[in-house]
Amino acid sequence: MAKRDSAADLVGLLTIEGQDLAAAWVREVSGSLGGRVGTAELDRELRELYDALVDALRQGATDVHSEQMSEIRALLTELSRNRARQGFSPTETAISVFALKRVLEPVLQDGTADQIRAYLQFNGILDGLGLFAIETYTQTRDELIAAQAEQLLELSTPVVRLWDGVIAVPLVGTLDSARTQVVMEKLLQALVDTGSEQAIIDITGVPAVDTQVAQHLLKTIVAARLMGAECTVSGISPQIAQTIVALGIEFDDIVTKASLADALKLALRRSGVDLVAHEGAQR
Amino acid sequence: MSERLPILRIGDILLVSVQFDLEDQMVLNLQEDLANEIVAKSARGVVIDISALEIVDSFVGRMLATVAAISRVLDARTVVVGMRPAVAITLVELGLSLGGVSTALDLEKGLAKLRQPTSSALR
Structure with a gap:
């Protein structure tokens, strides 16, 4: 039952009572994006992601490609695609995910050994999510470039x-x-x-x-x-x-x-x- | 005995219209018939219309060049008319540039080309 326990630890890490971690996350991300995405939109995006993440962890998800993460993957895909279309850099896209690490850092200050272990495990999951976001971002960019190349081909050859x-x-x-x-x-x-x-x-x-x-x-x-x-x-x-x-x-x-x-x-x-x-x- | 393509005569010009894909034997027959006809009718020009051909392989391509060479020896000029864009691209990709063969867009322009006195191209 070690797996169940670690899942519970992970959920516990993300749902400390009396603290709005999602709000802290939104603050962290909006600071790094320099206000180029509206706060309301960012808030909606990240809260959705956050809720889905907690849900997935509760169901015992252990990495990005597990079945429980399918909703997260869908949300992240949408987020990365939007970022790619709006011309954000890959770093700015990935930071949306990685910022959650910084938000959780205070937990480490006076956390128990279990909490720290949970944090490290959660770190691994976040890394996977971040890479997934960058991958989707690149894919979207490639599609954009291919579409533009095709348009250029049609445009530039009048007889x-x-x-x-x-x-x-x-x-x-x-x-x-x-x-x-x-x-x-x-x-x-x-x-x-x-x-x-x-x-x-x-x-x-x-x-x-x-x-x-x-x-x-x-x-x-x-x-x-x-x-x-x-x-x-x-x-x-x-x-x-x-x-x-x-x-x-x-x-x-x-x-x-x-x-x-x-x-x-x-x-x-x-x-x-x-x-x-x-x-x-x-x- | 395989089929032979009809060779039509307009004045001193011979006209061959290729309407379907050629088998190798027909290509060889055509080469032979044209040589005979040029001599028999003392023709001055040969027009080969390939506007109906969608596929021209290297064999047919070489035939065109050979016919042009034969007729040149017999003092007649050959014009290949009506080659489709796709065919032209294929021949270029095959590396066949049909050197020595005159070409024209359609039959009318081909006949006009034969009526012109031979002169060095303008530059």
Whole structure:
């Protein structure tokens, strides 16, 4: 029956008569969060957690993953998720759990041997809960990042029609395999949809070009050529031109232009359009 | 005896429209028939329409390159028209860039390309 006894000790530790430990806990946590969570909300969250914790201990829960702790896990998950979404740091999330240790510290001053043993055991449980909170926090953050990456993927690859038979893709941001794949598919589909024979890939907004990015670009251009369209790469900054030469990347017979305007001029010439400036025209 | 693809003649241009996935033997037959037809009809150009193909494997890819090479020897130009985006991506991933094969978006543009006098590409 040693287990029962320790459970009783744990519950005893958390429910000292005449003391509102939950209130002390809330004070401790709200101090560390610097008032960024409303006191009323914090009070509700932590009291729920506290009550659930006492309940679970009463039922003989011994660690985070035991069955009796399922309610605590649910509450902690919600708390960690909220913290992650509101932009709190992992420390600030975990402190919500660990602060309870500090609240219980006074017990140690003049506690009996049983109480101290119970405190140490409870410490272990709290550590488990804290780690669980951080784990959930990280998971939520990862989900957020994944969702944002997906949004970015959709946002940043428009195909625009510049002229009859001339389309352009202004690329912005770093290119990786996933993005290039999307760009490639969109560009090729746009060629079919608009019946364009000239495509311009503008990399003005691409901060750096390495061998991998160049490889991706080349693939896209070869694929467009297979379908019967000509690709021009434009928007190559002096910096990137130097990098390309330093890396020894060969663009072979692919036409590259410094600016989108030059590329458009070429595309128009290739599709048989003549641009004539009228004298005295308003600029 | 396996099926053979029909080869149509428009003026001095030969047109092959591939409507379904090809078996290897048909590919070989097509290569042979085209060579014969180019000589018999003294054709100046060959248009191969693959707009109905959803899958092009390396064998068909190589056939296209071979047909282009054969017709070049016989003084005819080959244009492959109507390649789908997915097919183009697959060929690039396979490392087949079909060097020496002209391409066009659709049949109309392909025929227009053959009518143009050969000139070095604009840069």
